[in-house]
Amino acid sequence: MYRYDDLDQAFVDERVAEFRDQTRRFLAGQLSEDEFKAVRLRNGLYIQRHAPMLRIAIPYGLLSSRQLRKLGEVARRYDRSFGHFTTRTNLQLNWPNLADVPDILEQLATVQMHAIQTSGNCIRNVTADHMAGVAKDEVDDPRPYCEIIRQWSTHHPEFTYLPRKFKFAVTGSPEDRAASEVHDIGLHLKRDEQGNLGFQVLVGGGLGRQPIIGQVIREFLPVPDLLSYCEAILRVYNRYGRRDNIHKARIKVLVKSLGIDRFREQVDTEWQASRATAPRLEAAEVDRVRSHFVPPAYEELQNFDAAAGREPEFQAWYRYNTREHKVSGYRAVFVSLKAHGEAPGDMTSDQMEAVADLADRVSFGMIRVTHSQNLLLADVRQIDLYAAWQELKQLHLATPNIGTLTDMIVCPGLDFCSLANAGTINVAKQIQARFDDLDYLYDLGDIEIKMSGCMNACGHHHVGHIGILGVDKHGEEWYQITLGGSVNGFSALGEVIGPSVPQKDVAATIERIVEVYRTQREDGERFVEMVHRVGIKPFKERAYASHSEAA
Amino acid sequence: MRRILKRHEVVADEWRHLGEDATDADALIVPLADLRKEPAVWQARSGRLGLRIAPAESVESLADLLPHVALVAVEFPNVGDGRGFSYGRLLRDRLQFKGELRAVGQGVKQDKIFLLARCGFESFELPPEENADEALKALRRYDVVYQPAEPIEGIRRQRFFA
Structure with a gap:
């Protein structure tokens, strides 16, 4: 993984010193709420429902065991011994004291971590495919480019006070596991006819109140032009993005109002005029960063069926929670943060430290955070799988449900977030309880539930096969359900099935919906495929039937 | 007299904004719209001329005026409006x-x-509520940068170059 050089380390240290000074001035009454808000957000600090919330950056989801151990330690020392992993692979601490935050950041800086630009109207943490470097179908490893973007976007002199937040995702495989099409800029690594590496560039994707799938602005951008071209996009956005209405300030609104062709023309004009003064991405710099992402020292091993002859419980885990690896003899192992009865994406300090130890023993000391709010040990020898499973099971991190209906993406909701209209964790627990039978889950197959506690859509509900959106109805928590959303492969936004339902009925409604699928699907048809084939009507008819009719 | 921060020093401001007390010989900053209305009148003054641009105004439209002004003042009306950062670079x-x-x-x-x-x-x-001496220190807050932009005193390392 990337190791800081003197420049990177000096920068985070100087940033901690600056934030310490800003916090001191705020607490001494020398900095107004408004001014402090602008600087604290750019250092990952929100003021939430119960306490401040600190969002720690995990660039492109990659952690060393030392860093994960430090996160566990920080959560124990300064918080309530747990943290919440988000869809953008950050870790949120829900209960730190404001006055402790500079110390927390100083601790993080000792392991080359920070919380810079994880919120605020600036370029946010860059995300990537969690299978980067181990996927068989990869064109190139996206992580060096993510790291380059991280550095280029950090403390950017021109683009730190944008109209609104700005998110990048980079993928290197045809399969889009990073939801790049719903990012402000999505970059897909590809090769041109001469074999040169570059990017297909998408722009203007995003969820929130106005969900939009990103559009292609450039079919092939050579690597050396990456930063100058992104600067041209950002400059057009910084100048012409709306600042009069926070709900219309994302780049997607600008792209939509101009149309992709006119937006592209403006960017090209700006690019031609500014290329000479914009940063050039030299081959030597790409090589320097790439040299930090060399594959680990794999052994020469044969593939074998690790599940053969083992107990069904292990076989289920092997099937659902491990993935094929490009190197024979290895598999990638999910650490499920979706145990039934727990808040999705949450992890305790003890679990973090234990997984860090496990990673040291079986996965070259590296851990990844996934967009789906799980962790991944990417490089586990197949001969170590059984022992790894036993340990993960002990830690309550081996629920064999990855890719099933209970592997839900869920934002923290009303329990923590001051923006939320409705709770999400209770609803997730209801769904987990109702779908606790694993054989039933396996029969249903690949169904993605994504749930947000408000229309800001941190839980990506628009693109869930089943989307659940919490709404406030005269002070009560109700839930709107959408069907048919998707981001992986063919992106689509879900369609609302009808009136929202009260909290107590959500899980039962979901069950009636999936029963329509279970009883009417064609051979081998996935849930989302059936929704696209038949439309929402049959689901809608059944969803609102009373319990007795449904039974 | 207004104090401003200029090139790592806190100094007395030599400039007046239109509407403030000023003689014909004083250096005067005039909003773009006023300057556009009667350019000859403003340029005939004996004092130096500056112009002031608001975020919604086009920076490209200044091209013909720039040879006639000694100063351009770019407005940052609130904490969040960052358009002026692009105007500076342009x-x-x-x-x-x-x-x-x-x-x-x-x-x-x-x-x-x-x-x-x-x-x-x-x-x-x-x-007025900002402490100029602290602001002076803030100018030297960082000695490393990533992007190519205006070089400023005290920077010892930079990652990317134009």
Whole structure:
């Protein structure tokens, strides 16, 4: 993984010193709420429902065991011994004291971590495919480019006070596991006819109140032009993005109002005029960063069926929670943060430290955070799988449900977030309880539930096969359900099935919906495929039937 | 007398804004719209001339005026409006403005000074509640940067180059 050089380390240290000074001035009454808000957000600090919330950056989801151990330690020392992993692979601490935050950041800086630009109207943490470097179908490893973007976007002199937040995702495989099409800029690594590496560039994707799938602005951008071209996009956005209405300030609104062709023309004009003064991405710099992402020292091993002859419980885990690896003899192992009865994406300090130890023993000391709010040990020898499973099971991190209906993406909701209209964790627990039978889950197959506690859509509900959106109805928590959303492969936004339902009925409604699928699907048809084939009507008819009719 | 931060020093401001007490010989900053209305009148004054541009105004439209002004004041009306950062870079890089580039308005805070300087601003008209000496320190907050932009004193390492 990337190791800081003197420049990177000096920068985070100087940033901690600056934030310490800003916090001191705020607490001494020398900095107004408004001014402090602008600087604290750019250092990952929100003021939430119960306490401040600190969002720690995990660039492109990659952690060393030392860093994960430090996160566990920080959560124990300064918080309530747990943290919440988000869809953008950050870790949120829900209960730190404001006055402790500079110390927390100083601790993080000792392991080359920070919380810079994880919120605020600036370029946010860059995300990537969690299978980067181990996927068989990869064109190139996206992580060096993510790291380059991280550095280029950090403390950017021109683009730190944008109209609104700005998110990048980079993928290197045809399969889009990073939801790049719903990012402000999505970059897909590809090769041109001469074999040169570059990017297909998408722009203007995003969820929130106005969900939009990103559009292609450039079919092939050579690597050396990456930063100058992104600067041209950002400059057009910084100048012409709306600042009069926070709900219309994302780049997607600008792209939509101009149309992709006119937006592209403006960017090209700006690019031609500014290329000479914009940063050039030299081959030597790409090589320097790439040299930090060399594959680990794999052994020469044969593939074998690790599940053969083992107990069904292990076989289920092997099937659902491990993935094929490009190197024979290895598999990638999910650490499920979706145990039934727990808040999705949450992890305790003890679990973090234990997984860090496990990673040291079986996965070259590296851990990844996934967009789906799980962790991944990417490089586990197949001969170590059984022992790894036993340990993960002990830690309550081996629920064999990855890719099933209970592997839900869920934002923290009303329990923590001051923006939320409705709770999400209770609803997730209801769904987990109702779908606790694993054989039933396996029969249903690949169904993605994504749930947000408000229309800001941190839980990506628009693109869930089943989307659940919490709404406030005269002070009560109700839930709107959408069907048919998707981001992986063919992106689509879900369609609302009808009136929202009260909290107590959500899980039962979901069950009636999936029963329509279970009883009417064609051979081998996935849930989302059936929704696209038949439309929402049959689901809608059944969803609102009373319990007795449904039974 | 107003004090401003200019090139790592806190100094008395030599400039007046239109509407403030000023003689014909004083250096005067005139809003773009006023300057456009009667350019000859303003240029006939004996004092130096500056212009002031608001975020919604087009920086490219200044090209014909720049040879006649010694200062461009870019407005930062509030904490969040960052359009002026792009204007600074465009004035320096594209329009090749070599005169004094000044950041003015309620949004000019010590916590932004470093970035503003990197975008080509050399003087800062701080709101009265801002502490000029602390702002001076903020100009030297960082000695490493990633991006190519305006070089400022004290930077020892930079990652990317144009």
